[in-house]
Each structure stands twice: as C-alpha cells, then as structure tokens.
Amino acid sequence: MKLKFSAFILALPLLFTSISTEAQDEKILMTVGDEEVTLQDFESIYRKNNNDSAITKEALDEYLDLFVNFKLKVHEARQMGLDTMKSFKRELSGYRQQLARPYLTDSDKLDELVRQAYERMKQEVKASHILVKLEKGATPQDTLEAYNKIVEIRKRVTEGGEDFGKVASKVSEDPSAAKNQGSLGYFSTFQMVYPFEEAAYSTPEGGVSKPVRTQFGYHILKVHDKRQARGEVKVAHIMIKDDKSKADEGERAEAKIKEIYDLLEAGADFSELALKHSEDRSSARKGGELPWFGTGKMVEEFEDVAFSLEKPGDISEPFKTSYGWHIVKKMDEKSVPKFEEVKGNIKTQVSRDARAEITRNSFLRKLKKEYNFEIDEKQLKPIYDAVDSTVFTGKLKVAKEKKLKKELITFADQSYTAFDFYEWVKRNPPRDRSLSPKGAIDERLEQYADSRLMMYEEQHLDEKYNKFRLLMNEYRDGILLFELMERKVWNRAVQDTAGLEEYFSNNRDKFVWPERIEGKIYKVANEDIAKKLRKMLKKGADKEAIYEALNKESELNVSIEEGIWSKEDKPLLSEIKWKQGLSDNVENDGQIMVVQIDKVLEPARMELDEARGRVMAEYQQYLEGQWIEELQKKYEVKINKDVLYSIL
Numbered sequence: 001m002k003l004k005f006s007a008f009i010l011a012l013p014l015l016f017t018s019i020s021t022e023a024q025d026e027k028i029l030m031t032v033g034d035e036e037v038t039l040q041d042f043e044s045i046y047r048k049n050n051n052d053s054a055i056t057k058e059a060l061d062e063y064l065d066l067f068v069n070f071k072l073k074v075h076e077a078r079q080m081g082l083d084t085m086k087s088f089k090r091e092l093s094g095y096r097q098q099l100a101r102p103y104l105t106d107s108d109k110l111d112e113l114v115r116q117a118y119e120r121m122k123q124e125v126k127a128s129h130i131l132v133k134l135e136k137g138a139t140p141q142d143t144l145e146a147y148n149k150i151v152e153i154r155k156r157v158t159e160g161g162e163d164f165g166k167v168a169s170k171v172s173e174d175p176s177a178a179k180n181q182g183s184l185g186y187f188s189t190f191q192m193v194y195p196f197e198e199a200a201y202s203t204p205e206g207g208v209s210k211p212v213r214t215q216f217g218y219h220i221l222k223v224h225d226k227r228q229a230r231g232e233v234k235v236a237h238i239m240i241k242d243d244k245s246k247a248d249e250g251e252r253a254e255a256k257i258k259e260i261y262d263l264l265e266a267g268a269d270f271s272e273l274a275l276k277h278s279e280d281r282s283s284a285r286k287g288g289e290l291p292w293f294g295t296g297k298m299v300e301e302f303e304d305v306a307f308s309l310e311k312p313g314d315i316s317e318p319f320k321t322s323y324g325w326h327i328v329k330k331m332d333e334k335s336v337p338k339f340e341e342v343k344g345n346i347k348t349q350v351s352r353d354a355r356a357e358i359t360r361n362s363f364l365r366k367l368k369k370e371y372n373f374e375i376d377e378k379q380l381k382p383i384y385d386a387v388d389s390t391v392f393t394g395k396l397k398v399a400k401e402k403k404l405k406k407e408l409i410t411f412a413d414q415s416y417t418a419f420d421f422y423e424w425v426k427r428n429p430p431r432d433r434s435l436s437p438k439g440a441i442d443e444r445l446e447q448y449a450d451s452r453l454m455m456y457e458e459q460h461l462d463e464k465y466n467k468f469r470l471l472m473n474e475y476r477d478g479i480l481l482f483e484l485m486e487r488k489v490w491n492r493a494v495q496d497t498a499g500l501e502e503y504f505s506n507n508r509d510k511f512v513w514p515e516r517i518e519g520k521i522y523k524v525a526n527e528d529i530a531k532k533l534r535k536m537l538k539k540g541a542d543k544e545a546i547y548e549a550l551n552k553e554s555e556l557n558v559s560i561e562e563g564i565w566s567k568e569d570k571p572l573l574s575e576i577k578w579k580q581g582l583s584d585n586v587e588n589d590g591q592i593m594v595v596q597i598d599k600v601l602e603p604a605r606m607e608l609d610e611a612r613g614r615v616m617a618e619y620q621q622y623l624e625g626q627w628i629e630e631l632q633k634k635y636e637v638k639i640n641k642d643v644l645y646s647i648l
Helices: 007-011 038-047 057-079 086-103 106-119 140-158 164-171 194-202 249-265 269-277 300-308 338-351 353-368 377-386 418-427 437-459 468-494 499-505 527-538 543-550 571-575 608-634 639-643
Strands: 028-032 037-038 121-135 183-187 213-214 218-228 232-241 319-321 324-334 407-411 413-417 515-524 558-565 586-588 591-601 635-639
Touching: 007 269, 007 324, 028 338, 028 515, 028 591, 028 639, 037 057, 037 194, 037 324, 038 057, 038 418, 038 468, 038 515, 038 571, 057 468, 057 608, 057 635, 086 377, 106 121, 106 338, 121 140, 121 164, 121 194, 121 324, 121 571, 121 591, 140 218, 194 213, 194 218, 213 571, 218 269, 232 269, 232 300, 232 499, 232 639, 249 269, 249 324, 300 319, 300 324, 338 353, 377 418, 377 437, 407 437, 413 418, 437 468, 468 499, 527 543, 571 586, 571 591
Parallel strands: none
Antiparallel strands: 028 037, 028 635, 121 183, 121 218, 213 218, 232 324, 319 324, 407 413, 515 558, 515 591, 586 591
C-alpha cells in the first residue's frame, strides 16, 4: 500500500543529475507557514522529473501544485518533531555517508588512476619475481634485514650477471619458485597487488625492478616481455586426465584423446563428445563450455592454444598441460572494450585496492593546503617523555597533564590541543606492537589528524557543494514524508475497516466487473494437436484425459488454464466471438489458442472482498486528499509567481 507515493517524490534517489553546482542567489519561491522554500529547492526537483519536457508557465503551475502539497506534508512532519526521532537521524546519517563518498576523495587523482588502469588493460606483462618474505607488523630491524637481503639478491643478477631464474629457484621465498624459477607468466592490471603491478609496468623489457614492498614482503621483478592484450576468449574443451602416479596412465590418456580427435575429424559433434568423455565434469555437462577468460586465468599452455585459434568453430589438435590432455574448440572472442563501457567497473575496482589509499592521501594533502593545516609537534614533548608500553593498553599516563593544554593541531576555524589527542589515544590505543612506543604515538597522531580533517570536510559539504545540499534536502524530506504518509494514510487505511467499508458503500458504482467469460483456454503446439483436442472435447474428455493422450511425447503439446476473464485480462479474447462453445483457433506467439466458453457473465457490481485492492488504493487517495485540505487550512502558503517564472 506504500506505492501511493506522489510521482515526483519517487525520483528522489536519482543521484548526481545535471544540476549546476555554482553558487546562486537564494531566491525565495514561497513560504509554508514560517518556513521559506527557495527556487533552487523547487527547480532541482522539477528539472530532475521533467528534463525532456518543454518548460512552460502551464507546466510550472501544474508541478507547483504537487510541490506545494509535498512541502505542506514535510512542514507538518517537522512540526510534529519527526525530524528529531532517533530512527530518522540514523536513516538520514546512513544516506549522508553514501552521498558524501564521492566528495571525500581526490576525483582528479581517481580519474587519473582509472585511466591508467584502462591503458594497462591494453597491455600484458610477462615477468618473474624473487620474494623475501616480511610479516605484517614486522619490527624495524626485521624490515631492514629483509630490505638488505633483497638488495644483495638484486646485485647478484644486475651486477654479478647471474641468471634471474636460477637465483629465484634457490633463494626466493615464494614456494612455487623452486619449480617455476619465479615465473608469473603474462598478467595485466588488477591481477597483482598494486605496488607489484606498478613495478611491472614501470620496468622496461629485459630490466630488473628496484625492490618493491607489498603485504607479502620485498620483491624484485624481471620483465621478460610486454605485448598487446589479447582480450577475452570463450572456448569449449574436452579433457582427459593424466594420472602420473600410474605407469601406463599417460599412454592411456594420450590414446583416448587422439581417438576423440579422430571422431571430431570425422564430423562428430563436439558437445556430445564432451558430455560423454570429458573428465572435467563441471564443463562436460555444458558440452565442454568454459566461462569467458583472459590472460592469467588459465595455465599458459591452455591460454596459448585457445587464443591461437583463428575463428569460431576452429578445433585444436590434442595438447598437454599439467592437468592432462585437451582439445579446445573456439566459441567466440572479444577485444579490450572501449573505455566508456568499463569505466564504472574500473572505478569500483580502483576504490577497493591500494589505489584507494592514493586518492585518499592526495585528497588529504589538498585539504591541508586549503585549510592551512599545521601541527605544532613541540606540544607532544610531554607525551614523548612519558610514553612507554602502556600506550598499547590505553593506560598511558602523563604526569603533568596541564602542559598539554596548548594547541597541537590547527586548520580552518578548528583547533585541537595535545590533551585532546592524549585522551583520544587512551581511548583508541595503537594495535601494531611491532612499533616502538614513540612510533606508535606518531602513527596515532597521523590517524587522529586525518580523521579530524575528514570529519570537518564532511560536516561542511552542504556549504561547499550546492549539489550535495540539494540532494540531502531531498533525502531528508523524502524520509519525513514516508514516515508521515505511513502514519496519516497507509496505516490508517489498513486499520480503519469501518471507514473502508463506508467508502466502498458510498462508491459502489465505481467498482463493477466488466463483461467476462468463464471457461478454459487451451494452449496447443500446432494445428494437428488442435484437431485432436477438439475431437476429445466433443467426446467430453476431461483435463486428465487430454493431458494423458496429447502430452505423451511432449509436455509442451497442451496446457490448460481455467478461470474467469475480461478482455482486459486476456487480450486474445478480443479476437473471438463471445458465445458458448469452442472458439476458432487463434495464433499467439507461435502457438495456437482455443477458448472454451462455458458462460458469458454480464457486468455486475463487485463485492468488497473482490475489489479490496482497488478500494484500498482509492480510499488511501481519499484520505490523502482530506488530509491535504486540512493542511492547506492549517498553514498559510505564499507564492511568488515572478520568481517561479524566472525559470523560463
């Protein structure tokens, strides 16, 4: 029943429409009670819901009537204090957090990283790496040791001339390096952690990168090749496993795959052979079909064969991978999509990996410059003098707390003392115990300062961005309206059974059944089945007999629907004569319909139970109309039509 929202308010969740964010004069369009409503408030919603329509005085006047009623309801909600409820504040806060996100990042840097990621999608890098592991939260000493170790390894291959792969197999702490000599094959953007990806794309072919730190430790990379991205390919395959633990298994697998290949050469169906013989059961059920994949998703030998097939329908000769023997059939391929097609998806991926931290830090640097951000580190001396291991337990104690009363952080019109920070650290102790106590204070200070700065920016978005302010106003009013409509209309209509019955009794002539038929609709597959059906119906066959006789070969031959319908319910009824008996055949969506009319029912009044849905909807409209009349009498509305028509 909550579908009776006014049409224009349903458009409130349409985010980021093309409304100018330039500052404009706050022209007052109207007052509702003691509340002023600006032209911008009206125009932002009007244009959002009429962006394809010509703007005329008549259109503005018509829409203004809706807007006035909307504002009357919202004003009433505020007068009732609905905007002070905890549930309202909680819901609005959730929306605000969502709407604020695009404003709390460096959009220029984000666009730059999105474009960079797309350009990298068009290129694939083949590289090997050597890893020196370093646990998260490692001590400064362990970190230095790991760094010195990777530097020495790098010297062995860059200055000492040793083979990168051989060194990797001996010293890399990546467990797979002993077998693959550190080889990673070809990969593209988002397939490696960002610092690793950055090193791979920044290092020239044949070069060895400088040490790069990731969450796994320190790496050096050797870039072997860079090539144009292959895009994606869709294939089907037949696989025969090669169990190396059995002496004769390899010969058996090879003989079986060659026999299957001979059948394909002779014209056998690939899907049927995959279903019968492929030992990759997950794909065999689909005729061997695999999901779309690009570089780095399959073993290299499989990818090379799949991408080497020239056109859809081409079938490879049998080949071997670490999984066994395969035959591949090419289904389709696609190149790297255009930027606009994948921009949104790339932006989402960028916001979820290490690049997000880059945009955040860039944004913070801009804010610090804009707001003249300063930290007076001298004010930290009493904390540095007192800090010890208790900082990690929240029990840090500075003997002379009065020395912490001076400003530590200042920006814009804000200031935070060393004591503010000291109290915050005790409530939010550092967790990384690998840091020294002083290092932990420095880490907490950076987080504290950044969080205060971001909080200040979020609180002032309404002042800085008109577009954000308008969106927040719409969401605020929308939530209030929903709550009030629930109380005044929807719930009241459901609970007021006496009022509903009275409304129905006073408006019975509005709720009338049209002319209808009672009978059956037979949907049959073809003319032949229709003839058989008619013969059976003339002999008085029932539904079960018809199904048993005509659906032996296929359950799709006949289906039967019984009911009472009007022409509005079943448009096909407009194509037949309304008289008792069987209709002529009617073609519909490639099938034949036969209608059996048992009765033709004349127009008749509905009973309340039959019309309850319609009655409820109209009763809600009736209650809403009465309520609006009350509000119009309760609150004075003054409108400046000259301001309204200035939109023209």
